[in-house]
Amino acid sequence: MKKYAEAFYKGRKWKKVSGLYMTQQHYVCERCGGVGCICHHKKYITPWNINNPDITLNTDNLECLCQECHNQEHMAKVSRAIFDDDGNMTGVQESAEIREYRKALEALEDLTGKKVSG
Ligand SMILES: [Zn+2]
Ligand SMILES: [Zn+2]
Numbered sequence: 001m002k003k004y005a006e007a008f009y010k011g012r013k014w015k016k017v018s019g020l021y022m023t024q025q026h027y028v029c030e031r032c033g034g035v036g037c038i039c040h041h042k043k044y045i046t047p048w049n050i051n052n053p054d055i056t057l058n059t060d061n062l063e064c065l066c067q068e069c070h071n072q073e074h075m076a077k078v079s080r081a082i083f084d085d086d087g088n089m090t091g092v093q094e095s096a097e098i099r100e101y102r103k104a105l106e107a108l109e110d111l112t113g114k115k116v117s118g
Pocket of ligand 2: 039040041070074
């Protein structure tokens, strides 16, 4: 869990909203029908929207996902595997989106002197 989001995820409001939402979805993954265990934010939480309940506590922005679909969602956005000619995975390439995000986080850290990424 990202540091800046810790207080939010531990807060009463989130527990209430996410618990209610997951119950409404009967803990069924909205993508594969498996066992939903993660209340995912469609619009990812960032240091800039963490205090915006329209994003963080809006059930329109929530999705009930199983562990696997949740991993896929984030992995797909975050990075892409790189394979050599023999088909061996040699590394991962970060998407442009995550590079932008990291740059923005670093800028924020410079500004506030606080470590938020990592
Ligand atoms: Zn699933
Ligand atoms: Zn998620």
